[in-house]
Amino acid sequence: MNFDAAWLMDLLDGAPGADEMTDKLTACGFLVELREEGDGGEIWDVEVTTNRPDAMNHRGLAREAALAAGATLKPFEFELDESDEPSSDLATVEIDDPTMCTRFCARVIRGVAAASSPEWMQRRLANSGVRPISAIVDVTNYVLLELGQPLHAYDLAKVGGAKLIARRAVAGESLATLDGETRKLEPGMPVIADAYDVVGLAGIMGGADSEIGDDTVDVLLEAANFDALSIRRAARKLGMHTEASHRFERGADPELPPLAIDYAAALIAEFTGGTVCRGRIDVRPRPWEPHELTTTASKVSSFMGLEIPLARLVEIAEGLDLAPRAEGDTIICSVPSYRVDLEREADLIEEFVRHVGFDVIPAKLPVLATAPGRRNPNWELVDRARSAAVNSGLAEVMTWSFIDPASDAEVESLPLCPGTAVELDNPLASTQATMRRSLLPGLLSAVRDNLNQGERSVAVFEQGRVFWLADDAPAEGERLAAALVGSAPGEHRAVDFADLKGVVEGMADELGFPPLKWRRGGGPWLDEAQGAVIETDGGRIVGCAGRVASAVTTRWEIKAPVFAAELDLAAAAREIPLPKFVELPRYPAVTADMTIEHPMDLSFAELHVAVHDLAGDLVEAIDLQNRFSGKGLPSGAVRSTLRLTYRAADRSLTQNEVNEQQEALREGLSQRLGVTFA
């Protein structure tokens, strides 16, 4: 909020210079964010926290400044001359609903002439960010900025029945407000009405029909106190935020309206040549009652970690007009009407901390048990996943948790789709309206953007959550997704399925997934020829991997083949057991190759299982050396060369032994699978 520095200083006796004053204000909780040159002095942009509506005006801030800087707040003085004509003969006020309006003051100023406010007032208004308009309007704004009381001035001639009623709106009412809009009112909204119609949105904005104009002769002035919650709800529903609503929403001083209305009336009379009618109309269903707060010096001291004498607390409380009484170790404070934030002992202690100052309190580390810190298993898991992906050479990206519903809808066909989508009620954009159920759509967008940046090789991963509804309750799961496009890193060839599978297997291994099986699938999201569903032996689907179908990549405007995979981390081990040492072999291994000719339909997995079953105990490893099809082979036939590693734990194997084993294996394979050997 902008403050006119000269105005602020003018309310104080013995104020320090501007530099010291801004430092002191910042130290007690009013950060002076910006100082800039205004008209005839500096403008200070001060951050007044939302719990301190009492300091959202010059006098309120000056009260804090006085205590913080050792200055004195000048007494508030003005003179008001009244005519003999009683206000109550000219206008009446009624509070229909005391839950929305706790006090309503009004005054009548007769015989005003159109005028401008004096130059000094215009300057102060302008420096505070308010545009000067006319003497009457300027005075209402000025009193708001000086004291914090929102006011409204009506042209008395345009107030039907010369009566103001604070009530709730009823069905079908509307109001043309001062900003030129016509607003439909919902039943229950707090309004000010005359004898016939709504003339203002209580505590928010006045109506255009009763607006002060150049032809206004008699002014009806309003200074009221409205219920914070009622104003807040109405302002939100109407999408309005005004100087008045800002203060009422946070809580205005219930004892301020009489003083503020007298001050405003005196200024209006002075600037417009009008006369103030005798007496103030003041309707208050329930008088405000002061309350007391109590704490002790020992409690404040132990809370702060600094010994504070009771006398210092009394001094601070006096500076805040809390009328303190000391009894033994106890301090009893009476809360002034404007301090709506002081409700509990904790609020009082805060005042002492604020004015003792954080800079004075000595820093002392807490003494805590010497137990080592532990990370939640979920963090351990996701960081292991991220580390596995980094170890595979992938670069991490972060994409939005909310995505385009159209992209998300396509995820339905993914084998990993967890359930019904979670839709945002109030998205920022229609393209960010659904919580993602898969990381792949976001990752595809990242791939596209990277390619568009001219990247020739993209190798990225994302670790993050997906969201869905399970029995109408939101659920979340951790995922890991990877995408490879373009040339294989550091090599002069394009990435392919095997690159992706290598990455996925490496990550799954590092993450302690149970033994996994790959079977063809994942369409239509993944290419029918190069897509796989990854599942456990028990058939639980834990991921998918493959070339993304060209129909999908086309929609993302990607021309290059994209190899992508996603893993559900729920299937990963929560803890990786410590590896167990295996005795190192003492005798050398013997390797022997076997080239098997078989139909393409026989999957490598099936071949591997058969070899594994039939090979004797001496086989330590079975590795694929080479795979060949094409020239010299019948169509549909493949030659797979396996390298078998033989080793015995207790002796060196002879070539003869190995040859016998190989022969037996060939026979077994030929019988079981009908394959031949090259």
Next chain:
Amino acid sequence: MGLERLRKVRASFVADLAAAGSDPDAVEKLRVAYAGRKSGLLQDLTAALRGLPNEAKRDYGQALNELKKFVENGLKQAKDRAAASAGSSAVGRVDVTLPGRALPRGAEHPVHLVRRRIEEIFLRMGYDVESGPEIEDDWHNFEALNIPPDHPARDDQDTFYVGSNLLRTHTSPVQARVMERRQPPIRIVVPGRVYRRDSDLRHSPMFHQLEGLVVDEGITVGNLKATLETFLHSLFSDDVQVRLRPGYFPFTEPSAEVDISCIFCDMKGCGVCSGSGWIEILGSGMVDPRVFEAVGIDPERYTGFAFGLGLDRVAMLQYGIPDLRQLFAGDQRLTRQFE
């Protein structure tokens, strides 16, 4: 007389050997000059033995033998060196200035780098690292934290709603969840992704926070101050100044905004600190007794402090990334800068 000559020959051999280096031709010349059968120096010296008086022969002979061994050794090493250099120069000479063949490397996102660094600091101080749901209920995100419906603080945290639930607007709901589950002493940090319905140059609808909470008997404002100073010194540098100034959060009272002295301009005033010399880095405060009441912790017995900071903002400050939104653009070139 004779011994003196042997010393001179030894000295000249050492010098000649060094000069020959690993050049095979030079080494060969050296061999002929000293150990050559016909006219090598050692031959001359051997011949000289005969002309010596008998009493001098023994000493001279011994010294001569040592010299012979010394020369032999020196020549052998020089020959090996020459052979080695000849061998490598013939085939496979590598231009060592050619670029190496790099193995592909991965990289972590800068926000996670920052998160893990901060976690590490607190783990060493004995804090647990906690986690919680991103889709939250109103109770944990707002009400338990002393933000009742219609509280003005809800304006500052524009919220995405999902039916009766919402996307958490801060990591603080995890505080409430942990306190509901467990009695003090508590000391935790909670990193995580949060959401606010706000998007401009300085705000992203999705960002990351890290929250800290300590609850025990006798926790003081001085404890809060020391913990934050220790943390910020570990994260930035011991030279950084830390300033607490009163602020307002519904879930702490008193609350403090925490600034560090500007790490870019040394407090002279620059664009990053808007000329103030200070950078706002943390929000903090003493846990409001109402929060304790809401989660079932006795506010008469326990006090505590809480703090929170933006991980994205720390990443931007530490790595000099100017635009928050660049962090979520999925650009691998950004991440690969942090390999």
